[in-house]
Amino acid sequence: MSACGRADFCFLLLLGLTLCPLCVTAGKILIWPEDFSHWLNIKIIIDELIERGHSVTVVTQSATQSIKTDQSSGYNVEVIQVPYSKKDVGDIYARLLKYWMYDLENDNMIQGFVKLSELINDMFEQNHALCREVFAREDLLEKWRKEQFDVLLTDPAIVCGELLAQKLNLPFIHTLSFSFARAMERHCGKLPATPSYVPAPGRLYTDHMDFLQRVNNFLFVVLTDIAFDLMAVAKWDRLFTEVLGKPTTRCETLGKADMWLIRTYWDFEYPMPLLPNFQFVGGMHCKPAKPLPKEMADYVQSSGDDGIVVFSMGSMIKNLTKERANTIAAALGQIPQKVIWRYTGEKPETLAPNTRIYDWIPQNDLLGHPKTKAFITHGGNNGLYEAIFHGVPMVGIPLFSDQPDNIHHMKTKGAAVMLDFNKMQTEDLKQALVDVINNPFYKENIMRLSQIHHDQPMKPLDQAIFWIEYVMRNKGAMHLRVEAHNLMWFQQHSLDVIAFLLSVIALVVYIL
Numbered sequence: 001m002s003a004c005g006r007a008d009f010c011f012l013l014l015l016g017l018t019l020c021p022l023c024v025t026a027g028k029i030l031i032w033p034e035d036f037s038h039w040l041n042i043k044i045i046i047d048e049l050i051e052r053g054h055s056v057t058v059v060t061q062s063a064t065q066s067i068k069t070d071q072s073s074g075y076n077v078e079v080i081q082v083p084y085s086k087k088d089v090g091d092i093y094a095r096l097l098k099y100w101m102y103d104l105e106n107d108n109m110i111q112g113f114v115k116l117s118e119l120i121n122d123m124f125e126q127n128h129a130l131c132r133e134v135f136a137r138e139d140l141l142e143k144w145r146k147e148q149f150d151v152l153l154t155d156p157a158i159v160c161g162e163l164l165a166q167k168l169n170l171p172f173i174h175t176l177s178f179s180f181a182r183a184m185e186r187h188c189g190k191l192p193a194t195p196s197y198v199p200a201p202g203r204l205y206t207d208h209m210d211f212l213q214r215v216n217n218f219l220f221v222v223l224t225d226i227a228f229d230l231m232a233v234a235k236w237d238r239l240f241t242e243v244l245g246k247p248t249t250r251c252e253t254l255g256k257a258d259m260w261l262i263r264t265y266w267d268f269e270y271p272m273p274l275l276p277n278f279q280f281v282g283g284m285h286c287k288p289a290k291p292l293p294k295e296m297a298d299y300v301q302s303s304g305d306d307g308i309v310v311f312s313m314g315s316m317i318k319n320l321t322k323e324r325a326n327t328i329a330a331a332l333g334q335i336p337q338k339v340i341w342r343y344t345g346e347k348p349e350t351l352a353p354n355t356r357i358y359d360w361i362p363q364n365d366l367l368g369h370p371k372t373k374a375f376i377t378h379g380g381n382n383g384l385y386e387a388i389f390h391g392v393p394m395v396g397i398p399l400f401s402d403q404p405d406n407i408h409h410m411k412t413k414g415a416a417v418m419l420d421f422n423k424m425q426t427e428d429l430k431q432a433l434v435d436v437i438n439n440p441f442y443k444e445n446i447m448r449l450s451q452i453h454h455d456q457p458m459k460p461l462d463q464a465i466f467w468i469e470y471v472m473r474n475k476g477a478m479h480l481r482v483e484a485h486n487l488m489w490f491q492q493h494s495l496d497v498i499a500f501l502l503s504v505i506a507l508v509v510y511i512l
Contacts (some may be wrong), residue, residue: 027055027150028147028150029057029472030147030152032059032152032155033158034155035066035089036065036066038158040066044461045461046074049468057077057078058076059080059134060078060079061079061080062081063086063088064086065086078140082129082133084126092119092123095119096119096123099119100399100400100401127158128235128236131160131239132239135163149168151173151471151472152165152171152173153468154173155176156184159250162250162253162257163244163250167244171476173467174189175261176262177263178201182201183224184251186225188250189255189260194273195221196209196217196218197209198270198272199217199270200220200221203220204404205217206270207270236250237249258471258480259278259470260278264280264381265460266452267449267450268385268409268449270409275480276482277480281461282381283388283460285385286386286388286460289365292366296361300338300366300371302338303338303371306373307372307373308340308371309339309374310363310366310367310372310374311341311376312375312383313378318345319345320345322346325343327425328429329350329352329355331430333350333354334352334426335434336354340356340358341355342359342363343357343358344359367387367390374436376394376395377394377395377397378403379402379404384406388453390450391450393415393436393437393445394417395436396410396417397419397424399421415442415445416442417436
């Protein structure tokens, strides 16, 4: 070999050794996913992992509402037979959504809390049954041990993924939007979400709180932590102790996560401190718009300079009451824009010629179309991030769960108008659309958020894959986990140190 050839060979060898730590050979990943919109987020990760050569196994239940269980899915599937049906799951969600959307506002705070707790407990009963079925299958657990998975990816919205990881002795990663009230992240993950300037979801505050708001926020944080612990004790801690064979709690097990992938970003969140094992990956599913189907493309083009409004309330809302649907349709008929409305319910009597209803719409492609002027949304994380990605101002009509908080974030950042689903009238919705479309304030602010979203060193999906492979490469990421997990609550907040110093001061004063 010539000297020149040897130099080239040495350079390539050195380059390969330098890049080697960033290379991950095809690994094995176990997935414990939630249904509905949560599945859409984790499916994006699964597809990318498969594209990069990893083997993916998804654990789901026979009553799943969203997850494909046939061989065409591209991933391996383990279907756990559960003692309830798809209809049972659908009925529980339907009762929960109906109460949350229409009846909750008619009850006082205590009545609402009790009723919601009962409905959520019904969901937990099904989740509990799934967990029992999984851990009763010793043959399946042994099969998974022999598979030698590298990591488990779980959505903590459905319980027991963290427990399965501990049972199989696997490093594990949470993927979630910040949970309602952030009890899991703050209380179990030790995220330093100080209530003096980090508003608790559900309070509809910003990071600029006056004294009474800070008092309210502090009490809400304390009470939700207590409620989280009480619910865990009542429903989960005994099961976790039985399965692991030693005293433990769900919160302690959640806190053993190697990484938390949070499906938001600074375009949405107020500034706050993060821990090394908390990483933002909001907007993983967003991508440039593709051409629309011909019939829809022709309809959009026919809108002229007025453009179109895109309207969707997510995949879980199948129908609205006749009165609400007519109120909405009447408002849409009074704007010059054409409207594309994703809706599977009964056709409203007041539906105007400028509005077309579809069972399904290519939402991302519509929001990325240059003729789209506004997005009417319920405030789900997926649609909200598509609007940020493409820079489309919003009219938010939140329905349940974290949606009021999501829309409130967009409202305080100047990118949305927020309406009350049950109280809004035709004129309210019409005026909100007129404001969002014609007032440049909203477009300027959503474009600023869009710029923040795009101004990242890595795309959100690449970021998520990097941290999953990081955990695989390093056999976990315990070196990123803070010591707070090993301290008592009074030690974590230095209450023992404060008590000691006060005692010393009191002793000195007494002696003097």
